[in-house]
Amino acid sequence: MKKWLMSLFIFFVLVISGCQQDDEVKPEDRLQEYITHWESYDYQAMYEMTAAVEQEEFIDRYENIYSDIGAEELKVNFEIPEQSDTEEENEEIASMVYPIQVSMDSIAGPISFDSEIEMKKTVEVINDEETTDWKVNWNPGLIFPQIKDGGTIGINTISSERGQIYDRNRQGLAVNESIYEMGVVPENFTENSDSEKEQIADLLEISVEEIESQLNQEWVQPHYFVPLKVVPSLAEKDLADAVSKIKPLTYQTVIGRVYPFGEATAHLVGYIAPITAEKLEEVDEGIYSENDLIGYRGLEELYEEELRGKEGIVIYAEKEGQEPVVIAEKEVENGENINLTIDIYVQNELFYALNGDAGTASAINPVTGEVLALVSSPSFDPNAFLYGLSSSTWDKWNNDPANPLLNRFASTFAPGSVFKPITSAIGLTNGSIDPDEGFEINGLTWKKENWGNYSIRRVSESAGLVDLEDALIRSDNIYFAMQALQMGEEAMVSGMKQFGIGEDLPFTYPIHSSTISSDGALDNEILLADTSYGQGEVQMSALHLASSFSAILNEGSIMKPTLLMDEKDGEVWKEGLISSEHAELLQNALRKVVTEGTGRAANTGSAEISGKTGTAELKQSQNQEGGQENGWFVGYPSDGSMIISMMVEHIEGNPDGSGYVAKKVADAINNLP
Known part of the structure; x- marks a missing residue:
């Protein structure tokens, strides 16, 4: 019994001991x-x-x-x-x-x-x-x-170099170049410091208070350089001369963004500027901070991710008296360069041909589809956003009735009579237009009996039957209205769609889509008739118009428009729009428009130019008179190297009408090397 009790006791001790070990x-x-x-x-x-x-x-x-x-x-x-x-x-x-x-x-x-x-x-x-x-x-x-x-852990950030934007000739449109940081050295102020500050403030378009605020910062020492403003060039306001005359004024050279062609490319290229609080909320906070620059407008914004690059980062450990030890490193990736099909010589000629008029112009190579120019006028100086945009300049831009901040080449407009070759191609291809058949048209106006007070007006009266060539040369609205009514809504809408009207333009840069009408239909006789000569509700961009004319020069095909040199060019967007026989007929007619018809203003200089004029009346209603008129000309030199489409707003009252625009295009073509 005792042995049994002892064994039991030992068992419990072991169990308890084991439990304690497990716990x-x-x-x-x-x-x-x-x-x-x-x-x-x-x-x-x-x-x-x-x-x-x-x-x-x-x-x-x-x-x-x-x-x-x-x-x-x-x-x-x-x-x-x-x-x-x-x-x-x-x-x-x-x-x-x-x-x-x-x-x-x-x-x-x-x-x-x-x-x-x-x-x-x-x-x-x-x-x-x-x-x-x-x-x-x-x-x-x-x-x-x-x-x-x-020791301590440190982080070193290496800024990436922003990619640059070049034209097809390797001309820089947005480049990183030496710029000038204007500033003062406090100890160089003379006893006339108040006068010197006023001179500097006037030169740099800042206030004396801003200068004094900079000078009163805690870090400033008498011999330190105190920055005031960055400028892209010393030529502006003869700053180099001012530095030699105003003792405290000096500068140091830094690298910054420069737009060498200024207003001529502003809407296309855009600009970079300090990021705003609103913009910061839209972007990745892990990439951008409140001290960053970011692209606004144009290609600077469209290709921000590619242009910006990725900054390099080094995480390191540092001890006093020893070389830092790298813990992790991300190599800097500089931004990609953007190479455009744009030809700055064409871009400049078209911009300066507009001469400040509100309007737009586009130029393309009809065979390759390469876009050579995209112009909007009037414009603004993109350099100002980085190097001192004064409130007075900003107010001037915003309050200017011509709206220099509006990008017109990305917009659509009523094309007016430059649409007639498109109607011609549609009718010739579907067989509704016989180029040899003429209509007898009497007087300057015409209407159908059920149209009430609405009638269609043409530019000049005809002598005898009006055929297609005569209608193009004299820009006869009545002829095209009659042809459209004979063609019918279904054929007309189908033909317009074959030209890409009503769908997105397959283009890198966002261009507003051309439209047939507000609802895509032409189910009203007057609307159908008006559309045939570019009125009604049809809207097209200058680029789409230039591309559409390329079918006449390019065996019935419209090439996909390209903007980047590394894009595949020569890719067909639309084909079979017109036969070679009918294309030749239209080419001959468009040459006669310039030599005999409404485009005679373009018959200047050494270049043989063909094209079509147009005047678009902007009406709130069909019966309105005396509204705004926009003038158009779409033309090309005899070698077919490019097609230029140009529009100028508010030509009403101009005695030359759309001829005013035709001459601008001709001057640009003749001035090109």
Whole structure:
């Protein structure tokens, strides 16, 4: 009996002893708990599991360093070292060292390192009972091994160089060049400092208060250069001469964005400027900050991602008296250069031919589809947004009735009579127009009996029958209205769609889509008739009009318009629009428009020019008279090297009418090398 009781007692002791051993906290359990907090960025919980370390040093360092480097996807693994199986030896263990592997993503790319973490045994007496636990023996090397024995973590950002924009001749349209940071050296002011400040303020178009504010900054020393304003050129206001005469005024050269052709390419290229608070909300905060420049308008905005590039970042550890040690590095990626099909010589000639008139012009190569010019007039100086846009200039632009901030080449307009060759091609191809058949038209006006008070007016009376060639030469609205009514809505709409009217223009730069009418139909006789000669509700961009004329020169095909040199050119967008026989007929007629008809103003200079004039009346109703008139001319030289489409607003009252526009196009063609 006693033996049985003794055996039972020993059994319970062993069980209790075993339970106590199982309940004892193991160092790897605590380490795993610590790592869980670490991977969750719970620095407070981590701190509570460390031994003998200042809270501020621990928590603040983790928060600051991990935040600055953008630590994400943190993973920590550890290995359990081999342990002695002897119970006595295990009881004597006061610490355990575990190899760890740490990995994370950062703003400079992935970071990984191997280290060791020591778990120290702690013993606390609670209610006369000893409690054993384990804590992390922390040191800064667990953040990064490079700072285990002291040092700091630094970040160096290397700005990317913005890509440049070139034309087909490698002429820079948006380039990074030397610019001039104008400023003053305080100790160089003379006893006439007030007068000198006023002169400088007038030259740089800033206020004296702005100069004094810059001079009163805490960092300023008498011999320091104090920047005031950046300018793209010293030629402006003879700044170089002013520097030699105003003693405190000087400059230093820096690299900045410059738009060499200014207003001529402003709407096409756009500009960069400091990012606004509103813009900052629209973009990736991980890429942009409130101190960045960003593209606005045009290609600078359209290709912002490609042009901007990606900044380089170096994360490093630094100790006094030692070379920095790189922890992670992301190489800088400079922005891509954009090479355009634009020919700056054509662009400039068309812009200056418009001579400040409100209007637009486009030029294309009809065989390749390459776009040679996209012009909007009047325009603005894109350099001003970077180098000092005064409130008076901004107000002037915004209040100008001609609206220089409006990009007209991206817009659509009523084409007027330059649409007649398109109607001709549609009718010739579907067989509704017989070029040899003539209509007898009497007087200057015509209408159908059921049209009430509405009638169609033509420019001049005819002598005898009016055929297609005569109608094009004299720009006879009545002839085309009759042909459209004979053709019918279905054939006319179908033909317009074959020219791409009513669909998006397949072009890199966003151009408004041309439209047939407000609802895409021509189910009203008057609307159908008016559309035939470019009135009604039809709207087209200058680029689409130039492209449409290319069918006449390019064996019935319209090539997909291209803007980038690395785009595949010569790709057909629309084909089979007109036969070679009918195309030749139209070519002959368009030449006679210039030599005998409404386009005689273009019959100047050495170039033989063909084309079509047009006047679009902008009416609020069919019966309105005396409204705005826009003049058009779409023309090309005899070698067919380009087609130019130009529109000038408000030609009403101009005695030359659309001939005013035809002469501008002719002058541009004749001035080209």
